[in-house]
Amino acid sequence: MRIVVIGLGTVGRSFCRLLQDRRKELLSKYGLDPRIVSASDTGGIATDENGLDVAQILKLKESGMSVAEIPQKGSKGKSGKDAIESVEAEVVVEATPTNMVSGEPALTHLETSIKTRKHVITANKGPLALAYPALTELASYNNVSLKFSAAVGGGTPVLEFGRRCLKADKILGIKGILNGTTNYILTEMDTRGISFEDALKEAKDLGYAEADPTLDVQGFDSGAKLVIIANMLLDMDLTLKDLSIQGITSVSASDITAAKENGSALKLVASIEGKASVSPIEIKRSDPMCVSGVLNSVKFISEFAGEQVIIGKGAGGLETASAILRDLLDIRQSMRI
Numbered sequence: 001m002r003i004v005v006i007g008l009g010t011v012g013r014s015f016c017r018l019l020q021d022r023r024k025e026l027l028s029k030y031g032l033d034p035r036i037v038s039a040s041d042t043g044g045i046a047t048d049e050n051g052l053d054v055a056q057i058l059k060l061k062e063s064g065m066s067v068a069e070i071p072q073k074g075s076k077g078k079s080g081k082d083a084i085e086s087v088e089a090e091v092v093v094e095a096t097p098t099n100m101v102s103g104e105p106a107l108t109h110l111e112t113s114i115k116t117r118k119h120v121i122t123a124n125k126g127p128l129a130l131a132y133p134a135l136t137e138l139a140s141y142n143n144v145s146l147k148f149s150a151a152v153g154g155g156t157p158v159l160e161f162g163r164r165c166l167k168a169d170k171i172l173g174i175k176g177i178l179n180g181t182t183n184y185i186l187t188e189m190d191t192r193g194i195s196f197e198d199a200l201k202e203a204k205d206l207g208y209a210e211a212d213p214t215l216d217v218q219g220f221d222s223g224a225k226l227v228i229i230a231n232m233l234l235d236m237d238l239t240l241k242d243l244s245i246q247g248i249t250s251v252s253a254s255d256i257t258a259a260k261e262n263g264s265a266l267k268l269v270a271s272i273e274g275k276a277s278v279s280p281i282e283i284k285r286s287d288p289m290c291v292s293g294v295l296n297s298v299k300f301i302s303e304f305a306g307e308q309v310i311i312g313k314g315a316g317g318l319e320t321a322s323a324i325l326r327d328l329l330d331i332r333q334s335m336r337i
């Protein structure tokens with residue numbers, strides 16, 4: 001299977017590494033023989049129809065260089081869109097930074113992939129929060145898959161749980177900790193007593209935070225994930241503008257101590273129970289939703305099954321890459337080649 005990878009940061013690189021490390025197993029177990037035929041970053045693109053050398057890409061990116069520097073294969077100044085349009089491939093994996101104002105450059109990457117009849121997988125919340133109905137319609141019209149497991153829950157199959165496991169039920173509401181960075185910050189401020197700034201720096205170093213971390217701490221990342229869940233699983237038609245959003249920038253050490261004294265912890269919670277909102281609230285420590293560190297938790301409230309909570313790592317390179325690989329395996333299965 002020929003793959004174009006756009007974006008080679010924490011997620012894109014982890015995806016390349018996962019394909020390389022699991023090559024034998026992917027072939028023997030799933031009949032998947034992936035070849036990265038093009039890769040792009042901000043410096044340009046590299047292309048090889050026989051498959052780029054993944055170890056070379058990883059080495060180059062870790063030394064801060066662009067794939068455009070690869071001799072004979074790199075082209076400086078060419079864009080991800082150029083790669084999608086010019087390279088023959090079955091699948092595009094999109095992992096550029098999230099932009100919640102215009103959705104770009106990811107929106108163009110998704111649209112171009114679909115219009116050139118390539119299946120597309122993204123970890124990027126921006127285009128989905130801004131243009132979910134249009135993108136799903138375009139994909140369906142062009143008979144290609146648009147997959148985005150990684151956009152909600154990192155490696156945790158939140159969307160799959162709602163879509164597949166609650167298929168015969170009716171989801172009435174959801175409530176969740178949907179952002180790993182803010183949960184990490186609040187946990188570390190609580191348990192180690194470190195400052196907001198130090199905790200955010202650690203979350204950045206661990207690869208959890210967005211390229212623009214204000215999206216995390218001001219609640220927009222949680223809001224975008226809530227919009228995706230609402231539109232996909234609750235048949236709503238929400239955009240970010242419909243949400244009331246408050247982040248954690250004004251949470252103080254004394255707010256955290258006060259919650260502790262009540263047997264609770266402060267968490268950034270996104271919920272749809274009637275209205276849709278994101279805000280820091282106290283959760284009892286005995287509540288299964290009250291998870292620590294980079295973990296996410298999502299409580300589904302459904303008509304027949306009642307309340308169910310799914311918990312798992314909500315951010316991180318390999319965690320997120322595993323969700324992209326899950327989507328890729330689904331596409332492989334649907335292609336039956």
Ligand code: NDP
Pocket residue numbers: 006007008009010011012040041042043066079080095096097098105123124125150151154207208209210211314315316317320
């Ligand atoms: P990074 O900031 O680590 O990496 C972004 C990559 O995109 C870099 O390689 C950058 O290039 C490249 N890039 C930026 N602009 C362009 C462009 N116009 N064309 C081609 N490449 C471009 O981000 P992450 O890997 O952390 O995140 C990627 C996406 O995945 C985001 O949308 C994020 O929201 C989402 N996500 C992230 C998770 C995480 O845990 N990190 C979890 C779930 C989703 P260069 O290398 O030259 O700077």
Ligand code: HSE
Pocket residue numbers: 151152153154178179180181182208209210216221314315316
């Ligand atoms: N920045 C996001 C988070 C990445 O911390 O949850 C996962 O979407």
